[in-house]
Amino acid sequence: MYFLFNQLSHSTVGCVVDSGSIYIFLEFCTINQLFLKPKCEEFDVDVIDATEGEALRIVPSVLTEFWRNFTVEDFTWYRHGSQDEYFSSDQEERIHHRGAELFLLDLHTSDSGLYVTRHNLSSEETNCYYTEVTVHPARNRKLQFTVRVPDRNPWIPCLQRIESLCMDEGGNLTWYRNFTLLHGKHDKILRLNNVTKADEGMYTCVCTFTYNHRVYNSTASRMFQIEGERAFKALKKKKKKTDCVGLSTSVTLNCTAYCGRNLLYGCSVGWFIDGESARDEVGYTMNVDSAIVQPSQHSSVTAVLTIHRVSARDFQAKFQCRATNSYKSVNQTLTLKPRGEWRGLCVVFLCVLAAVMVKCFAIELALLFRRCFVHSRKEDGKQYDAYVVYQTQSADKATEQTLCNFVTNVLPSVLEKKCNYRLFIHSRDDIPGEDRLELVESRIRLSRRLIVILTPGPDSGSEVLGQKNASSENLGVSGYDWQVGLHEALVQREMSVIMIQLGHMQSYTHLPPGLQHLVRKSAPIRWREGSRGAAKWNSRFWKRVRYMMPAAPAGSPTPSVVV
Structure with missing residues (x-):
């Protein structure tokens, strides 16, 4: 088949x-x-609510300004359904068109549906306009929207399609409040003065016109209410219009609008990114919350924008918070800057500052931490913190007096009395009757540091102490101190040497070779007798000496027998 x-x-x-x-x-x-049917370009759908028994004129919104420029033949009208219902231009028909206008007279609820306008611009170009019409029963009149204003002298506008119909057809416009005629009110905008709660209700503008020798009405109703005080300051201002954030981090941006007292409807807040709503952007989440604070009844709406992962694009974008109500719209723009630039500068600055502080105050910091973190002295069998050795041969009288004052007064008063160190000073701490050479060896081995007091050499250019031309008589016991101490420091490496220089020295050639080697490795600490901090334990000189001394003193010195 x-x-x-x-x-x-x-x-x-x-x-x-x-x-x-x-x-x-x-x-x-x-x-x-x-x-x-040729393919046509489609436009958005218009929505119209109408009332049973009235007349309705439909003009596609996109043609509102210039629909009169076209002829009847340019348009085809039909109602879309399982079988499309086409309408002619015969004005005797209840539903007919006049080009871009479609008239529906004596509306029935069955007239509800989707009406299509085919606009034939040429043989190859056609536009399609859509209008969704809902016809409500007369007993269930549809309110177009509610007018809420805080003003005591409000304006209530008539619906634009009713106003234009009345003007085009030469009709008469009247106003009703709760189905009661308002005499003398015929303007497209109803102006009220000094309104009170009694003026609230449903306001209806009615267009009465004659068409084909018959009278028709077309109406639109709106509810009017007096709302609470509106104080729309839309945005809670930020002190900064730039936020520093880290790359690849999550950031939350808050924006709050103050809408007035006990008023949340008609007030909206939202975030826009480069002019586009953040709701449509991938990687962003926007939440809106409203609240009324009690007991002040201040209303606020807050929009929270979450950037899940900050990218380089966000540093170039403009984040705009937009708050709107029925009367105005205000904006506030925020930009993001990478936090890394400032963080890097701060890190570099802190590192440089730390390096400068360590360089300039290393000794002070070490002494401070010693005091904060006191450790018990590790038992090493040592009885003295330092063995003091000094040179007396071939010194002039002034040098000898300076040396005597430093060794017997200044050095003990600072290190022993104020710092609690224990020193062994030759000639002060000798025990009568004990072998001098054996005493030197034993006391040096019982000491943790070797303090060497350096004095200027003789002016006559005599031989260096400890060298081959120096006689045993010149070296004496003091020369033996040098030899044993330097042997412990240089050969055995069991002692650290603290060199203190008294006065000014042109050279160090008068010193033993081992001591000259130590001087080349580390310059001596110079003590100036007439300086302000010569005998102050917290002066720069004594801080350097204390820094080189053991961290934990051996304890208060025992009484010594001075011969």
Whole structure:
């Protein structure tokens, strides 16, 4: 069996039997318009609410300004459905069109539906406009929207399609409040003065016009309410219009609008990124919350924008918080800057500052931490913190007096009395009757440091102490101190040497070779007798000496027998 379709509207149906095959021919007289409709460019849908028994005129919103420039033949109107219902331009019909206008007279609830306007611009170009019409029963009048204003002298506008219909058809515009005529009110905007709660209610603008010798009404109703005080300061101002954030971090931006007292409707807040709503952006989340603070009843709406992962694009974008109500719109723009730049500068600055402080105050810091973190002295069998050795041979009288004052007065008063160190000073701490050489060896081995007091050499250019031309008589016991101490420091490496220089020295050639080696490695600490801090334990000189002394003193010195 074979079916042959001509895609024509309707006519006879015939069949032919040939060799066992049946051919069925379906012939339609009128070409089906559905298959021959050219493709059209579609526009957004207009929505209209109307009331049963009234008249309605539909003009596509995109043609509002220039629909009169076209002819009747340029338009085709129909209601979309399972079978499209086409409307002619015959004005005797209840529903007909006048080009871009479609009139629906004596509306029925069954007239609800989607109305399509095909605008034939040329043989190859067609636009399609859509209007969704809902016809409500007369007893259930649809309110277009509610007018809420804080003003005591409000304006209530008539719906624009009612106003334009009345103007085009030469109709009469009147106003009603709660179905009561307001005498003398015929303007498209109803102006009220000194309103009170009694003025609240439903306001209806009615256009009465004559069409084809019949009178029709077209109405629109709005509810009017007096709202609470509106104090729309839309945005809670930020002190900074730039936020520093880290790359790849999560950031939350808050924006709050103050809407007035006990008032949340008609007030909206939202975030926009480069002019586009943040709701449509991937990687961002926007939440809006509203609240009324008691007991002040101040209303606020807060929009919270979360940037899940800050990217380089965010540093170039403009984040705009936009707050709007029925009367105005205000904006506040925020930009983001990478925190890393400032962080890097801060890190570099802190590092440089720390390096400078360590360089300039290393000794002070070490002494401070010694005091804060006092450790018990590790038992090493040592009885003295330092063994003091000094040179007396070939010194002039002034040098000898300076040396005597430093060794017997200044040095003990600072290190022993104020710092609690225990010193062994030759000639002060000798024990009568004990072998002098054995005493030197034993006391040096019982000491943790070797303090060497350096004095200027003789002016006569005599031989260096301890060298081959120096006689045993010149070296004496003091020379033996040098030898044993330097042996412990240089050979055994069991002692640290603290060199203190008294006065100014042109050179150190008068010192033993081992001591000259130590001087080349580390310059001596110079003590100036007449300086302000010569005998102060917290002066720069004594801080350096204390820094080189053991961290934990051996304890208060025992009484010594001075011979």
